[in-house]
Amino acid sequence: MLDIKLLRDNPDLIRQALGKRGADPALVEAAMEADTRRRALLKETEASKNQLNVVSKEIGKLRQSGVDTAAQQASMRALGDQIAALDEKVRGVDLELRQAMLRIPNMPHDSLPVGKDAADNVVARAWGSVREFSFTPRGHVELGESLGLFDFTRATKMTGAGFPLYVGAGARLERALINFMLDLHCREQGYLEMSTPFVVNTASMIGTGQLPKMAEDMYHVNADDLWLIPTAEVPVTNYYRDEVLTGPLPVKLTAYTPCFRREAGAAGRETRGLIRVHQFDKVEMVKFADPATSYQELETLVADAEAVLQRLGLPYRVLSLCTGDISFAAAKCYDIELWAPGQKAWLEVSSCSNFESFQARRANIRYRRADGKTDFLHTLNGSGVALARLVVAILENYQEADGSITLPEALVPYMDGLRKIERRP
RNA sequence: GGAAGGGUGGCUGAGUGGACGAUAGCAUCGGUCUUGAAAACCGACGCGCCGCAAGGCGCCGUGGGUUCGAAUCCCACCCCUUCCGCCA
Numbered sequence: 188m189l190d191i192k193l194l195r196d197n198p199d200l201i202r203q204a205l206g207k208r209g210a211d212p213a214l215v216e217a218a219m220e221a222d223t224r225r226r227a228l229l230k231e232t233e234a235s236k237n238q239l240n241v242v243s244k245e246i247g248k249l250r251q252s253g254v255d256t257a258a259q260q261a262s263m264r265a266l267g268d269q270i271a272a273l274d275e276k277v278r279g280v281d282l283e284l285r286q287a288m289l290r291i292p293n294m295p296h297d298s299l300p301v302g303k304d305a306a307d308n309v310v311a312r313a314w315g316s317v318r319e320f321s322f323t324p325r326g327h328v329e330l331g332e333s334l335g336l337f338d339f340t341r342a343t344k345m346t347g348a349g350f351p352l353y354v355g356a357g358a359r360l361e362r363a364l365i366n367f368m369l370d371l372h373c374r375e376q377g378y379l380e381m382s383t384p385f386v387v388n389t390a391s392m393i394g395t396g397q398l399p400k401m402a403e404d405m406y407h408v409n410a411d412d413l414w415l416i417p418t419a420e421v422p423v424t425n426y427y428r429d430e431v432l433t434g435p436l437p438v439k440l441t442a443y444t445p446c447f448r449r450e451a452g453a454a455g456r457e458t459r460g461l462i463r464v465h466q467f468d469k470v471e472m473v474k475f476a477d478p479a480t481s482y483q484e485l486e487t488l489v490a491d492a493e494a495v496l497q498r499l500g501l502p503y504r505v506l507s508l509c510t511g512d513i514s515f516a517a518a519k520c521y522d523i524e525l526w527a528p529g530q531k532a533w534l535e536v537s538s539c540s541n542f543e544s545f546q547a548r549r550a551n552i553r554y555r556r557a558d559g560k561t562d563f564l565h566t567l568n569g570s571g572v573a574l575a576r577l578v579v580a581i582l583e584n585y586q587e588a589d590g591s592i593t594l595p596e597a598l599v600p601y602m603d604g605l606r607k608i609e610r611r612p
Numbered sequence: 613g614g615a616a617g618g619g620u621g622g623c624u625g626a627g628u629g630g631a632c633g634a635u636a637g638c639a640u641c642g643g644u645c646u647u648g649a650a651a652a653c654c655g656a657c658g659c660g661c662c663g664c665a666a667g668g669c670g671c672c673g674u675g676g677g678u679u680c681g682a683a684u685c686c687c688a689c690c691c692c693u694u695c696c697g698c699c700a
Contacts (some may be wrong), residue, residue: 229662233669240669243681247630256680261682431622561659 188288188548194218195270204294207301207510218287225280232273239266265311289399293545295510296482296519302509303451306328308522309509314493315502317526322588323564326529328460331357333590334610336582339459349450349465351575356608360581361468364574365443366494368470372571376491378441380471383422386413391425396516396542396551403451415447419471420568427475428550431561434553437476437484441571461575462534468574474567475552478544481565485541487571489521492537495572498597501580502526504533521569522549525576529583534576539569 194215195199201215242263246256300309331337336357342350353361372378392398397405406415416422419442432438446469461467465550471500472491476484489505496503508520517540524533547553554564585593592608599606 233662236669239680243679244630246680250680251630260680267680380644521698562692 188545189291189294190544190548191218191288193223195222201291201294203600205292207295207299208292208513209303209511210292214287214291218284218291218588221280221284221287225277225284228273228277228280232270232277233272235266239263239270242557252362255446259540261458276336287399290514295513295517295543296541296543297580298482298510299513299519300507301511304509304513304514306393307509308506308512311505311521313502313509314497315500317502318528318584320528324528324583325586325590326460326473327527327582330582330586330590330592331578332462332531334592334608336608337362337461349491350462351461351466356388356602356605359605360578360598360600360608361574363598364577365468365470367498367598368571369441369443369556371495371498372441372470372472372491376494378439378491381423381426381440381442383416383419383426383442383444385422385447388413389415389427391421391428394428395423396545396549400515404449405521406447406449409421416444418446418570419444419469420473423471423473424545424546424552424566424568425550427552428554429611432475432552432554432564436564437474437480442471442473444471446573462530463584464575467576470571472569472571475554476567478562481541481543481567484565485519485521485539485567488567489523489539492523492539492569492571496523496525496536497513499577499581499599501577501584501595503536514538514540516540516542516545518545522590523570523572525580525582527576527583529586530579534580536572536576536580540567542566542568574586 190199198215198219202212205215242259245265246259249256249259268356328339332339333481335355337355338352338354342352345352370379373380378451378458386408389398389412392405397414397417401417405417408414421443422444423440426440427438446467447475448465450463450465472488474484474488491503493503503523503525506522506524508517508522513520520538520540522535522536525536527534543565546566547563550566552564552566553561556562581595582592585595589595590610594606594608595604
């Protein structure tokens with residue numbers, strides 16, 4: 188959520204910023220109009236309430252001295268009814284304003300490349316070299332199914348399309364990757380590990396910005412009005428909702444969770460394999476930062492995610508997302524993409540964003556400044572990294588001519604010393 | 613799921629219809645004293661909103677209700693504690 192004061196004082200700045208994103212400028216007009224109406228209405232309501240308060244006090248005094256106050260009481264009863272009607276109006280306008288404000292996306296940072304869509308993203312850097320194969324590299328579906336690492340057919344029987352089922356060494360690889368990444372973030376990069384609920388309430392979803400806009404993309408548990416998390420960002424960021432942080436910043440947290448996404452707008456796309464699924468595992472990193480240093484924190488956050496891929500020896504590139512492609516709540520965002528030889532495509536496995544005070548304002552997360560005042564802090568998060576696609580990249584990059592997989596050195600201790608996944612006779 | 617008790621400012625904890633946005637203590641900040649510190653003493657000290665300001669409105673878990681007037685009375689819900697039941 189943007190600062191309402193900025194909307195009043197400098198709406199052009201917001202219009203401009205939203206224009207760069209390609210967002211609907213009508214959102215700003217709707218919010219401004221509701222705000223103006225709200226303030227006029229408040230003036231009227233508060234004057235009436237003041238009168239009621241003053242006269243009620245007088246009635247109390249008069250009655251103590253034995254004076255009959257029936258007339259005043261009757262007129263205050265009438266005024267009370269008027270106030271109730273005014274309050275009703277204020278509530279309506281408040282709701283309008285809030286709904287409008289919740290739907291205005293964050294303003295992109297000045298450093299972003301200006302652009303319309305994903306085609307205008309800029310490659311900030313690349314790491315590693317793409318492997319030359321002496322044979323035609325296979326895709327992960329063929330590799331994994333022939334090695335018995337996953338079983339899409341039975342997963343569909345259990346649940347439906349898009350829910351992966353890992354078996355044997357495949358399941359073990361999933362667990363190994365999670366442990367490897369958590370160990371890296373916690374032991375070497377200074378993050379505190381958390382294990383969170385996988386289901387959250389509506390207030391949490393609004394706090395991080397998934398609701399109200401993305402309701403269609405979330406799994407909702409009707410009986411209890413709870414939501415399956417689409418990312419650990421939601422529980423981890425909401426850890427500090429409605430709190431004032433008094434300790435040193437940044438606070439760095441990390442958590443493994445499964446992520447649930449309905450992918451409502453993507454039905455029929457990439458239905459086969461692990462590239463687009465309704466449930467995947469992910470290790471997420473979250474930072475609560477001082478506004479003065481949040482952009483430095485973003486750079487180290489990306490570096491922390493890159494370290495995962497460097498240890499695994501996987502070639503990747505870092506994209507600086509353009510103004511037209513960053514997500515709703517982000518002010519700046521880097522995507523990290525892995526090369527998948529079988530797909531002949533770059534796969535997004537991490538998205539590292541600075542939300543500035545956008546989430547903090549929604550979730551009411553503040554810190555104590557040097558001058559003693561409280562203010563909204565900056566939140567950041569990044570995948571460190573997302574599974575399923577990471578598994579795709581490992582299988583496709585480390586495949587051998589005979590269809591076996593040579594595991595990267597860093598994973599060997601996490602696989603009980605297993606160096607090669609081979610077809611079992 | 614059932615029963616009982618409880619939810620008040622950063623913390624502890626008073627307050628059962630009008631002078632209460634709230635007594636007191638602790639904590640914090642400023643000052644006096646001191647070589648410095650501690651102690652003592654003096655003072656300041658919740659948040660949000662509207663307003664140029666003066667000032668006003670709102671906030672005692674949340675939402676309703678009663679009343680001229682609600683932290684206080686009534687209803688519903690949420691959360692916490694204890695006990696019982698069930699349970700991986």
